């Protein structure tokens with residue numbers, strides 16, 4: 001079965017950040033756990049990955065390099081802001097580089113701590129992978145028909161997928 005719209009695809013991946021030339025640094029991989037499962041054609045993963053996976057099958061391996069514009073966007077240096085400590089949802093001591101959630105009028109927002117003051121914290125609202133060229137090495141482990149429930153929800157259920 002080939003990867004196409006309305007199929008649930010499972011894969012192992014290694015994600016590396018390109019540091020220029022041949023240099024790369026691993027950011028994460030899921031080899032030690034279950035493959036990731038997603039519903040193809042619903043933008044549940046980066047569009048550039050969906051495009052490369054289309055038409056492939058179980059056992060195929062692909063390597064994709066995505067520029068920041070094709071992945072999580074360029075870094076916006078204006079996205080650093082100062083927020084009161086009480087709006088940060090985090091147990092324990094805050095440290096630079098730590099991922100936190102900030103309470104906003106639109107709910108909780110992910111951010112990274114840049115600097116910790118006595119009453120305020122400077123946070124970076126850029127996506128942690130913004131500005132990075134990303135290299136994905138993917139091995140497809142399963143392709144199956146989506147269930148009607150998965151199609152209605154717009155995401156994959158079960159192992160490696162969405163849990164309610």
Ligand code: ZN
Nearest residue numbers: 153155157162
């Ligand atoms: Zn669901």
